[in-house]
Amino acid sequence: MPVLKLTPSCKDYLWGGSRLRTDFGIKSDLESLVEAWVLSCHPDGPSYLPDGTTLAAYIAAHPGCLGTDCDRFEQFPILTKFIDAKQNLSVQVHPSNEYALKKEHQYGKTEMWYVLDCLPGAYLYNIQCNGIGPGYIATPQTAPLREIQPDGSRHPFDQFIVAKTPAERWGEAEDLGGPAVFLASEASDFVNGLILYVDGSIFAYISKQPG
Template sequence: MYPLKFEVILKSILWGGSEICKFKNLSTKLNGIGESWEISQVKDNVSVIANGEYKGKNLTELIQEKGAELLGQHVLDRFGDKFPLLIKFIDARDNLSIQVHPNDKLAKERHNSFGKTEMWYVISAQEGAGLYSGFSKQITPDEYVERVENNTIMDVLQFHPVKSGDVFFLPAGRIHAIGKGIFIAEIQQTSDITYRIYDYNRKDANGKGRELHTALAKDAIDYKMYSDLKTEYTHQENEPVLLANCPYFTTNLLEINSEKTVKREIADKDSFVIYICMEGEAVMVDNNGCKTELHRGETVLVPASTSFIDLSTTQSVKLLECYIPR
């Protein structure tokens, strides 16, 4: 096998902006691109391979054909033929709704789905932009319902001003929302289950507000108050910097300069490895000599059967590296 690229799945959304196509150097007639799904096995949104021998096959077909060679044996044993991650870019021209996602247990009971733990890497943000993550004070489930009903839920949420390079880890159950003027990369469990809590009383052209899931969210929310919800890390060239580590994914930041080739071991992980290019461009060469170019805005899936890859660049490059931990 070889490193795989996929056809992009663009989502035209009411709150979408114009950053995704510029970032990925794409042309499209669609307006308001809010999301770009880079690798997905969500129903009706299964990614199609865009390069090499398997071009035209979708991710489900390749998993069924290659199994552990693609996913890794421990990933296959744990998830079967379900690809466990969904990789996205999100461009918010307007504030997204306040929401929460259920954990695995609740999602399985209610929707026969995975839960949704996720992380955000801020690619860019307008001056003054920010997002919501967690509560600013301890509240009870009953107080949550009361505050949703009387439009004061925003008064007890933590607001975080953001800038390029900021990272937020969002376990299932944490209340959150992306604010307007923010462009992010999102790594999440494969799930499209979202409970909408508050939507700023916005109305559509017919005067109707979007459906809220107050009761469903009540049992899904983690009501504890946490401090330091932004992930702190130290930049380091040519070495992986850990951004997130949980049962569902491990994510590193790789910042490589033009003076060094960085070797990354794949076989010891027993997992596919995903690389998402945030800045610059790199050349990836695997142990079979297969050469893959990776440009800003592109995502590549390296099969678990790969022994190692060498990453090099003629300029500086910034990559997110993601895999399923044992």
């Protein structure tokens, strides 16, 4: 297989700096060069071959060019970025593969960070890994499951959710706001490795069922 020289997609956010350009040689016309997606088949930021072909298109046109380890994945499973932050990074919450594939038709992200360089006085602090486990939420996507049937009855799935959820209702998007603020605030500084279920306790019911 020939060596592929890739050109990254670059991103511009408010918290970014310029060291990817000045110190790492990434070429971009962006004033604030925050991220360089150097190995990516993601549609929001693909890597490009010299002729303008995306890496995803090249892989599709050359089956087996990456070996066989990725065959079990529907999509290229790796995204490598260079990131330059001149301000504190924000809290990021990423869903599971199951949820992300269902809602966004993309894989979730299991992240690994490697610090290449930092300014004097910079440090890592209060590293936490928590998540929110949402229950059944009333959204436009779930609206068909909550429609009144022609005979005036509730949809069978709607009946099941309301009957088996101790809170006796579907969740609302607003129900997720408080837990998210809690996990993003100093109030959760001593909380780590937690999946905070916001589901009206339906998970407790389902987990106790046989089989």
